[in-house]
Amino acid sequence: MADDAIAIRGIREGLLLTIKPDAGDWTEMVARLSARIDEQRAFFKGARVALDVGSRPVIHHELDSLKAILSKREITLWAVISSSSTTLGAARNLGLETTLVAQSEQLDTPAINPEEPGKPGVFIDHTLRSGRTVRTNGNVIVYGDVNPGAEIVAGGSIIIWGRLRGTVHAGANGDETAIVCALDLAPTQLRIAGYITVSPQDKRRKPLPETAAVRQGRIVAEPWNG
Amino acid sequence: MAARVITVTSGKGGVGKTTTTANLAVALASLGKQVICIDADIGLRNLDLILGMENRIVNDIVDVVEGRCKLRQAMIRHKTMPDLWLVPAAQTRDKTAVSPTQMVEIVKELRNDFHFVLIDSPAGIERGFRNAVAPADEVLIVTNPEVSAVRDADRIIGLIEADARKLPVRLIINRVKADMIRRGEMLSPDDVIDILAISLIGIVPEDEDVLIAGNRGAPDPNSRAGQSFRNIARRLMGEDVPLERLDNSGNLFQRLARLFSG
Numbered sequence: 357m358a359d360d361a362i363a364i365r366g367i368r369e370g371l372l373l374t375i376k377p378d379a380g381d382w383t384e385m386v387a388r389l390s391a392r393i394d395e396q397r398a399f400f401k402g403a404r405v406a407l408d409v410g411s412r413p414v415i416h417h418e419l420d421s422l423k424a425i426l427s428k429r430e431i432t433l434w435a436v437i438s439s440s441s442t443t444l445g446a447a448r449n450l451g452l453e454t455t456l457v458a459q460s461e462q463l464d465t466p467a468i469n470p471e472e473p474g475k476p477g478v479f480i481d482h483t484l485r486s487g488r489t490v491r492t493n494g495n496v497i498v499y500g501d502v503n504p505g506a507e508i509v510a511g512g513s514i515i516i517w518g519r520l521r522g523t524v525h526a527g528a529n530g531d532e533t534a535i536v537c538a539l540d541l542a543p544t545q546l547r548i549a550g551y552i553t554v555s556p557q558d559k560r561r562k563p564l565p566e567t568a569a570v571r572q573g574r575i576v577a578e579p580w581n582g
Numbered sequence: 583m584a585a586r587v588i589t590v591t592s593g594k595g596g597v598g599k600t601t602t603t604a605n606l607a608v609a610l611a612s613l614g615k616q617v618i619c620i621d622a623d624i625g626l627r628n629l630d631l632i633l634g635m636e637n638r639i640v641n642d643i644v645d646v647v648e649g650r651c652k653l654r655q656a657m658i659r660h661k662t663m664p665d666l667w668l669v670p671a672a673q674t675r676d677k678t679a680v681s682p683t684q685m686v687e688i689v690k691e692l693r694n695d696f697h698f699v700l701i702d703s704p705a706g707i708e709r710g711f712r713n714a715v716a717p718a719d720e721v722l723i724v725t726n727p728e729v730s731a732v733r734d735a736d737r738i739i740g741l742i743e744a745d746a747r748k749l750p751v752r753l754i755i756n757r758v759k760a761d762m763i764r765r766g767e768m769l770s771p772d773d774v775i776d777i778l779a780i781s782l783i784g785i786v787p788e789d790e791d792v793l794i795a796g797n798r799g800a801p802d803p804n805s806r807a808g809q810s811f812r813n814i815a816r817r818l819m820g821e822d823v824p825l826e827r828l829d830n831s832g833n834l835f836q837r838l839a840r841l842f843s844g
Contacts, residue, residue, distance in 0.1 A: 483779060485740030486733050487707075503736050503777060521777075 362389055365530065365550050369456060370404030370434070372530055372550075377410055382418050386425065393429055406435035406456060408530070413442035416449055423450060437529065455493055456511075456529045475512060484508070484522065493529065504544055510534070519563070523547075532570045541566035541577055551575045583616065587689055587699040588818070589718035593734030595705030597726045598756040601792055601801075603702040604632040605808060606722075608801045609815035611666040615697040618657065618667040620688070622714040623704035624679055627671035634799025635660060635668050644672035647684045653691050667696075677709040682716035689717035698818075707741060715742065720750045722783065726757045727769040732777055739780060752783040754814060759788045760828040771828075784814035785825060 361379035365372050379385040393400045405426065414436075423433045436447035436454060444454050477495035486505025490496055495512035506522035508514055511529045513536065520538035525547040527534030532549040540563035542555045548568065553575040565580040590603045603619055611617045621629040624644060630636045641656040646669075653669070660666035669688070672679065685701075692699050703714030715721065721742055725735040735753070742751055755771050762768035771785050791805035802808045813823045 482743070485743070486736040488740050488744075501779070505733055505737065506740075 361385070362392055364392075367406070367456070367528075367530065367550055369406060371400075372406045372408060372456075374408040374530070375410065375412065377412065382412075382414065386422055389422075390425060390429075393426075393431070397429070401430050404432050404434050406437065406453075407433060408437040409440070409443055411439045413440040414438070414446055415442060416446040419443070419446045419450055419452075423452075477512065478510075483518065486522075502538075502543075513537075520546075535567055535569045537565070537567040537580070539563065539565045541568060546575060548575055583694055583697055585689075585693040585696045585699045586818075587693070587701065587717050587719045588722060589622075589701040589703055589714050589720075590722045590724060591703035591711060591714060591738060592705065592724045592731070593707060593711075593738040594725075594731045597724050597731050598786075599705070599724050600628045600632055600702050601796060602722070602724050602754060602756060602786075602811065603629060603700050604796070605792075605801045605803075605811035606815050606818070607633070607666055607698075607700050608663065608803060609808075609812040610698050610700075610818070611660070611663045612803060612812075613815060613819065614665070615819075616665050616667075616695065617698045617700065618669065618692055618696045620669045620685075620699065620701045621671035622680075622685070622701050622710060624671045624710065624713075625673070625676040626704065627673050629702045630658075630668060630670045631799060632796045632801065633660065633666075633668060635670070636799070639670045642670045642672040643688070644675055644679045646688060647680050653688060677704065677713065680713055682712050685713045686717045707737065711738075711741075715745075715749075718749055720752070722752055722754055723778075723780070724754045724756050725774065725778075727755060727759075727763070727771070727774055729769070732769065732774055736778055739778060751780050753778060753780050754784050754786060755782065756786045757788045758785050758828065763828065782825070783817050784810055785828065786810040786814075787826075787828070 361376045363374040375385055426433050434453055435456060436443060436452050438444055447454050475495055477497055478490060478492045480490060480498045483500035484498060484502045484506035486503055489507040491509045493511035496508050496510045496514045498516045498518060501518040502508060502516055502520045502522040504521045508524045509528045510526050513534045514524050514526045516538035519540040520543050522543065523545045524536055524543055526536045527549040530549050534548055536546055546553050546568055548570050551570055551574060566577045567580060568575055568577045590599050592599050607617045607619045619629055621627050630639060635658050638658050641651040643656060645651045646653050646656050656669050658668045689699055701714050704710035723735050723738060725731045739751055742749055755774055759768055763770045775782055786807050789805055789807035791802055792807045795802040803812055810826055816823045
């Protein structure tokens with residue numbers, strides 16, 4: 357029986373378990389999760405798991421016992437994602453990561469107009485050459501090209517005012533509404549949340565501004581045409 | 583004299599760094615400049631071979647940094663070009679025998695006595711590359727019109743751009759084959775510039791004579807490639823030399839056909 361209260365998805369770093377708010381209290385949730393894992397032992401065996409508990413506060417011993425339950429089933433819990441500071445504190449006490457991608461530098465420039473809700477991002481004012489990487493939980497804007505061999509991993513969306521030829525991963529924490537757009541969208545590989553695509557091999561194509569987004573379970577690129 | 587210190591590097595091996603260094607050194611010396619080359623490829627020294635100076639090596643750069651001799655005692659003067667000097671690399675040991683700081687110290691000693699210090703970098707992005715770039719005032723990137731060479735050049739340019747010194751970087755596209763470009767089988771210089779987006783100081787055609795001259799240990803300034811290197815040397819000195827046309831190959835008939843069709 358599928359259990360909608362616990363979503364399991366493959367991500368770059370392993371598996372992401374998302375606990376919905378309606379999964380019941382912690383004890384019940386743990387029981388449901390254990391049952392779920394036991395149904396598919398072979399699938400979970402040896403997995404690296406990140407747990408997203410949303411805003412649910414989880415205290416130290418609850419998390420510790422879950423970690424033990426998982427490790428008994430040969431599953432490694434390595435990260436806990438939450439908006440609750442209690443949960444985050446407990447996770448850090450247990451030496452767990454609290455983000456899926458490395459934290460970028462402090463982004464605390466306040467918006468001039470607080471009426472307009474904005475999202476934090478990293479602005480790169482130059483071309484990213486081969487071997488350069490940008491990793492952030494926020495959004496990324498590049499004024500320049502992203503060359504083959506360069507990589508961007510963002511929790512949010514990625515906007516490139518230039519040519520995209522490297523590898524990008526938007527919505528790296530699982531946000532399927534994230535988008536990638538570029539003046540010339542020709543990435544080596546493009547990922548949004550858990551989806552992956554590559555550019556069609558067409559040497560004769562004209563550069564064309566496009567936006568890539570997840571639509572009906574796959575990544576599609578839509579041309580921008582004014 | 584206040585020397586300009588120019589490092590020749592590429593990331594990828596085999597694209598022609600050493601050949602470029604040797605040919606530029608010969609060209610600059612023949613244009614009346616005092617030039618010294620430093621081979622930073624410790625453990626795999628080659629520059630002495632291409633310049634035909636191998637049999638006169640007594641001391642090398644590792645002897646200098648380890649205090650076994652003075653820098654003067656490691657400097658070799660070219661037999662027929664008295665303005666051209668070389669500090670050879672060691673053939674034993676490896677890149678860790680010299681540190682970036684020591685390279686800066688060595689070059690500092692040379693700055694007052696030469697117009698140009700040319701440093702031949704080893705391939706790669708590790709210690710040897712860092713040694714070669716540490717004392718540089720400017721950098722020449724050598725690449726070939728091949729995706730792998732261009733990718734590595736891009737990586738190197740990224741590393742140099744990330745350096746706080748903001749060294750000026752210019753590009754040499756080496757081993758260009760005009761007929762392959764015409765057939766669409768090779769990246770054109772425009773394709774390369776399109777990706778690397780840095781200023782181009784010269785294009786050098788593929789030329790067997792370079793290989794022959796290198797084996798003989800006497801760079802030939804009159805070969806086609808030699809002329810291109812000479813033009814690059816003049817551009818380095820600030821002269822305004824237009825880029826060579828790529829399609830001056832082929833027989834007279836083909837050239838006439840192009841003339842009338844174009």
